[in-house]
Amino acid sequence: MSGPNYERVRLNARFPAMLLLQNLTGQARTIPLHWHRSLELDLLTAGSLDVTVAGQTTTLTAPAVLVINTATLHAMTPNTARIQAITLLISYDFIKQALPDYDDLAFDLQGRVATAARLQTCLAQIGEWYRRRPNGYQLLIGEQIDHILYLLTTQAVVPRPIQPTTQCDYRIQATLTSLDTAYQFPVSMRRYADRYHLTLPYFSRLFHRETGQSFREYLLNLRVEMAQKQLSQTSMKIIDIALANGFGSAQRLIAAFEKLYGLSPTRYRRQERELRPNR
Template sequence: MQTPRSRKHQRPGADAVRIPSHQGHRQARRLSIAAKGSAEPGNRAPWHERRAIDARFPVRCWRGNIHGFPLHWHELVEACLVESGSLAVFVDGRRIVLSAGEMVLIGPQRIHGYEGLGETRATTMLQFSLDEVSLPAGHVSDDPSISSVYSGLRILRPSPGAPANRKSATDSNPAHRIVSCVRDISREFTDLQPGYRSAVRARLLDLTVILLRAEDDAELTHETHRGAADIRRHETLERVFSYVQEHAEEPISLDDAAAAASMSRSHFSRFFHRETGRTFQQYLARLRVSRAEQMLYQTDLTIQEIALRSGFGASSTFNRLFRRYTGRNPRSCRRG
């Protein structure tokens, strides 16, 4: 997909829309947004997370403090276990607050994001392909119960009756056993002992069996239904997120986002807040801070250059919002 910057230097084709100069470039952008809205979903999803993953071992696991992550989706199952502090999880328009020891399990193609609450929010994150929990590998469709058990959203709130880090063999509580599986997988990725991949696969299969046999457990909320209205809302958000990702370096107004959603400004404001739990301006600021944070760690660009490339018009605005969402000064990221 071409970036907006590269399109500016192209000669207009036969299907280009010419706008009289007195109407300004904003109307041209509105028409461009409307045209994108009619494209196929596969052609307008740059916010679809596509990180490189080893097809021979499609599993990732890591631990760390999470400040937040913008709304996105991918083809992997994702588990987020809160180790300390509190974390707000946004899934398909819902806002779920998790405390230490609680976890969400999010199925593929679900819109989700995170926002840290307070200063300490250590998490263990696990992502894996459905094919990794199917035998033989690559034939998950042969066992529909496996794909169904990982569909939708699961919220795990283990009761405090037993420690959540007990071994699954000695703990009959399904929620505790699931948390134990995730922590065991995390330890395997940390230690990288010989045979760690086989150990991880074994724990993923344990996790699958626990879920299959605990459908009615009160501590494992499972929500799977997605009706036609849910799909339409997903597609509308997809158009908005796609537009924002494409134009993140440029000024983006509420009117621009509303045009991407084919809604009026007021209708879009209510829709976006209802579906995501935050205003569009809050989402845009969070996304730009995340882009800036990544560039601070991965590039040698100056802070002023990063602020501009992240869509912030002024360094003072960038510094203020960066501290608000990460709790740190941008320069402290450069110092490590």
């Protein structure tokens, strides 16, 4: 359950993928409509979610595994107070190198119970290696990612369906793509409304209709989520993380983080380190 939004996949230099160990409460459990070029695999280990993929909604209850194909709009709404999951986002470019015809393919686990079970085991093992970090764990994870792609391409590959035209409005898609690279800087809704020759009230309504959030809420949540990843993966100071993600001060980041995650950035970082004693 990659955080919202368009292609914000930060790749670890050692892996052709991004790995997220998620333990979410409060508003952070809700993942609004988004897409990315990377292939997403989610192992839900605790909780229940309503998952909307390409306009179709199903309920996912732990333990369960989910595959979300490249450039497919999806959103997730929690049914329980806490959601725990392992999310793996595999680089589009990496897959494209291995599968030159990847743009014409998709992966589908429907009816493939044995394959889903094997993927669940693979993702759980990756999560365990990343938590414990034994010697050579980078090599083990890389090998497991290759195995996951082998399973998908030999046991779950299907022709890529034509995306329905009723998905996300192209202007909002373009706006979200732009925000993904501009969120660190001062941005305004008027800038995007003017770009598409729309009135500000109309663009505001369109944005809310397509994403389920106001422009301001979306941008704030995007900045908080990117800050959360730096809290988890780096030793940067809170003020530096705040400034790197578009907040004018550490206090603004703290207030926004507490509203979304229900705890302070410092406490969140402490809990993350406690979960990874060998880090």
